Each structure stands twice: as C-alpha cells, then as structure tokens.
Amino acid sequence: MLAWATRLGTRWPQIYYMTGPSMEPSVRAGELFLAWIPAGELARGDLVIFEFTDADSTFHVLRRVAGLPGDTVSMRAGAVVVNGRVQPWPYRVVNPAARRSELALAKDLYDWGPWVVPPDSLLLLSDRRDMLGWPDSRFLGFVPKDLIVGKVTRTLRRRLR
Numbered sequence: 001m002l003a004w005a006t007r008l009g010t011r012w013p014q015i016y017y018m019t020g021p022s023m024e025p026s027v028r029a030g031e032l033f034l035a036w037i038p039a040g041e042l043a044r045g046d047l048v049i050f051e052f053t054d055a056d057s058t059f060h061v062l063r064r065v066a067g068l069p070g071d072t073v074s075m076r077a078g079a080v081v082v083n084g085r086v087q088p089w090p091y092r093v094v095n096p097a098a099r100r101s102e103l104a105l106a107k108d109l110y111d112w113g114p115w116v117v118p119p120d121s122l123l124l125l126s127d128r129r130d131m132l133g134w135p136d137s138r139f140l141g142f143v144p145k146d147l148i149v150g151k152v153t154r155t156l157r158r159r160l161r
Contacts, residue, residue: 012036012037013034013035013036013150013153014034014035014036014150015032015033015034015156016032016033016034016035016049016060016062016150017030017031017032018030018031018032018033018062020134021128021131022062022126022127022128022131022134023047023062023063023064023126023127023128024127024128025090025091025127026047026064026090026127026155027047027062027127027152027155031155031156032155032156033047033062033152033154033155033156034152034153034154034156035047035048035049035149035150035151035152035153036150036151036153037148037149037150037151042065042068042122042145042148042151043065043068044065044066044067044068044071044082044087045064045065045087045089046064046065046151046152047062047063047064047065047151047152048062048063048064048065048122048124048148048150048151048152049061049062049063049148049149049150049151049152050063050124050143050147050148050149051147051149052135052140052147054135060149060150061135062152063124063125063126063135063136063143064089064124064125064126064127065122065123065124066080066082066087066089066122066123066124066125066137067082067115067117067122067123067137068117068122069117069118069119069120069121069122070116070117070119071083071116071117071123072084072113072114072115072116073113073114073115073116073117073123074112074113074114074115075110075111075112075113075129076110076111077110077111078091078110078129079091080125081113081114089127090127091127091128091129109129109130109138110129112138117142118142120144120145120146121142121143121144121145122137122142122143122144122145122148123137123142123143124136124137124143125137125138
C-alpha cells in the first residue's frame with residue numbers, strides 16, 4: 001500500500017486519488033479530493049500536496065501543515081504542540097509500540113522537539129502517526145515551500161474501490 005496521492009486530472013484545480021492510509025482519519029485510502037496551487041499563505045492545519053523525490057521517481061504526497069516558518073513545534077504522545085498550544089487536528093495511532101531511531105529530525109515517532117521551522121520551509125506530518133517510512137518531516141526534515149504543488153480545498157469522500 002502506498003501513501004502517495006495520485007493525480008487523476010490535468011485541469012486546474014486538480015483531482016487527486018489517495019492510494020494509502022497515511023492521512024486517516026482525514027482522508028482515507030480510495031478517496032478523491034480537489035487541490036490547487038495556494039493563492040495566499042498556507043495556514044497551520046492545511047492539507048497540502050508536495051513533490052517528493054525518491055531515487056529516480058517523483059511522487060505527489062498529501063500531508064498536514066504542522067509548522068510554519070518561525071513556529072516552535074513538538075509532539076507529545078502523538079499530539080502536535082505548536083508555539084505551546086496543543087493542536088486539535090485529527091490523528092490516528094494504530095500501533096503505539098511503533099518506534100524508529102532512524103528518523104531525520106526525531107528520535108521517536110510520538111515524542112520529539114521542540115524544533116523551530118526555518119524560513120521558507122514547512123513542517124509537514126502524516127495524520128497516521130505510526131506509519132514507518134512514509135514521508136513526512138519526521139523522516140525528511142523540513143520541506144521547502146517551493147515543493148508545495150497544491151492545497152486541498154475539498155475531499156469528495158467517494159471511494160473508487
């Protein structure tokens with residue numbers, strides 16, 4: 001199962017198809033959603049699509065904006081804390097025993113930080129906190145803003161399966 005968001009159309013706004021469970025419960029595998037290039041600033045909690053390059057392949061990946069430039073971000077027991085406030089965003093931990101020491105920024109999947117987001121970068125997270133190896137800032141580090149290709153504007157909640 002992949003966590004990548006697959007683009008189905010070529011017109012603006014784009015229709016994407018979620019291929020894996022990495023953003024559950026917000027967007028489930030098999031659901032369609034609309035996204036386009038953001039007209040203004042992104043906000044904490046926005047769902048965005050960024051370009052992720054792995055070896056010779058480039059994918060579009062759906063993630064939540066957890067930190068903006070200058071924000072101080074940490075995670076405690078799976079909940080995101082930004083500038084000292086716990087965020088109300090939905091998230092899911094299916095396997096609380098999952099841990100990994102090979103993360104780019106974190107030593108633990110559910111407890112890390114605080115980190116300060118650098119200028120022109122974002123801290124992006126999956127809503128499924130226990131998905132090992134699925135690209136978000138815990139594995140990749142901070143994501144440059146210029147890799148953002150779209151902001152989700154609507155989830156269609158329709159499964160193709």
